[in-house]
Amino acid sequence: RHIRVTDQEILAAIKNNPSFRNETGVFDENRFQQIVTRIPETQWLEIEGNLRKSLTLQKLRNLVVSEAQINVTGQDLTDFRKAQKVSEKANDDALRQMVLSQKASAAFETWYQKTRAKVKVKTYI
Known part of the structure; x- marks a missing residue:
């Protein structure tokens, strides 16, 4: 690519x-x-x-x-609330964005590590 x-x-x-x-x-x-x-x-x-x-x-x-194709489930929100000690009153949409961002970062890091192990990554800049 x-x-x-x-x-x-x-x-x-x-x-x-x-x-x-x-x-x-x-x-x-x-x-x-x-x-x-x-x-x-x-x-x-x-x-x-x-x-x-x-x-x-x-x-x-x-x-x-x-x-x-990352999805954020209700269980993801529950787990995030527990791990971060977030109040049940916190806005679900804001929490969903935080979880989505974390999952996106993890997905990119996983992809990068797998790709790096398979091929030589070149930067043309």
């Missing part, structure tokens, strides 16, 4: 960065230009490269997790 991050995706991620938003939460081109012009080009290229790596990993994780 080849997972690529486009320049448009990099730009979208930059526009979503709170540092470049105004008081109303909208991307501010002037603020962006003021900050970027103070950053040396080599440092900006490093930032862009790190962002590309991060987005690539995020895409890979999302792909692996979507293929894993």
Whole structure:
């Protein structure tokens, strides 16, 4: 599989960065230009490269997790409540998201370890 991050995706991620938003939460081109012009080009290229790596990993994780078809059961919520000592009054939707996140991380880690054992993983960035 080849997972690529486009320049448009990099730009979208930059526009979503709170540092470049105004008081109303909208991307501010002037603020962006003021900050970027103070950053040396080599440092900006490093930032862009790190962002590309991060987005690539995020895409890979999302792909692996979507293929894993993870479900959160009532028993999962009960077990989570007991393990984390969470009140019965806690919001089920919020707990479901926490459990789903944990299961997704575990699924990705399992996939990664199995894949790493079988093949040489290359990063093209």
